Amino acid sequence: MxxxxxxxxxxxxxxxxxxxxxxxxxxxxxxxxxxxxxxxxxxxxxxxxxxxxxxxxxxxxxQDKRDLLHAALFDDLAAAAAEAVADEQPGTLEQQLHRLAAAFFAYYARRPALSKTLLREALFADPPWQERFTGQVASVHARVAALFDAARARGEVAEGADAALFGVAFFSFYYFTLIAWVQGAHPAPLALLDRLVAQHLCGLRPAEHTGRSR
Structure with a gap:
């Protein structure tokens, strides 16, 4: 033929x-x-x-070099996000969040110089890339909220704790540690993120986990 x-x-x-x-x-x-x-x-x-x-x-x-950059970053981030969101290993909420963040930091560690560009372009990209990057963040936020809901069902966090709000806090810590690492202000961003998350969760534990009375 x-x-x-x-x-x-x-x-x-x-x-x-x-x-x-x-x-x-x-x-x-x-x-x-x-x-x-x-x-x-x-x-x-x-x-x-x-x-x-x-x-x-x-x-x-x-279309141009910037469009090429966005496509390269989006594809890389999409692969990292897919790996992070697909993780179904058991563990505490802190362990699960550690593995989720580790999938992203592993990508940054492979391309440290490109991480600076990634931060600038992913956070402040023009349409349509802005919507695409935002969609990636939304999918990871949904995963964090789902992990939090499951932890609440297991009794790890208090009944009244808000999963969506915790997801926002997690991303605040995540971007803070990422920026600190890119700027050279902290050599171990994942360890710093773990400590921030652990401290935040201290205030969200059920009373019997904290020694406080109801």
Whole structure:
């Protein structure tokens, strides 16, 4: 069977697979360039050359360098978020939150220089990326709230504690520790996050866990 006799749906599937493979190769090359050179110094022509494609091919997939950056960051964060949210291992709420945050910090540790760009671009991106990054945060917030609800059912936290509000507090601690690490102010952000969460949960324990009377 050749290109003239191949069934249209099979030929289209092959073209789609090739297109996706090219896109993935461009994104991985872009991540490497952004990490080594920084966003401002990286350029589309160099990325295209290292990816083995023409600069015009890069611009067929992405509008410009910033769109390429957002796509690279979004795909990476989506993979980290999927890993974090999919964790179903048993444990206390603190243990589960530790593993969730560890999945993200593992990504940052692999690309420390890119983390600075990630913070700036993910938090203050323009549409449509703003909505996409916000959607990722919402999915992780929902997971944190679900873990909190389950912990409340197990008696780890007080009945009146608000799961959604705790999720907001968790993200406040998370971004604080991430920013501190990126700025070089703290060498162990995950350990700091663990301590902040543990202290916050002290005020949310049932009375019998704290020694206070009801």
């Amino acid at each position: 050749n290109a003239f006799t191949e069934k249209p749906d099979r030929a289209q599937g092959r073209r789609d697979a090739q297109k996706e493979a090219t896109r993935a190769r461009i994104l991985e090359t872009a991540r490497d360039h952004f990490e080594r050179h920084g966003f401002e110094a990286a350029n589309v022509r160099a990325i295209a050359a290292d990816a083995g494609v023409a600069a015009g091919t890069v611009l067929l997939h992405f």
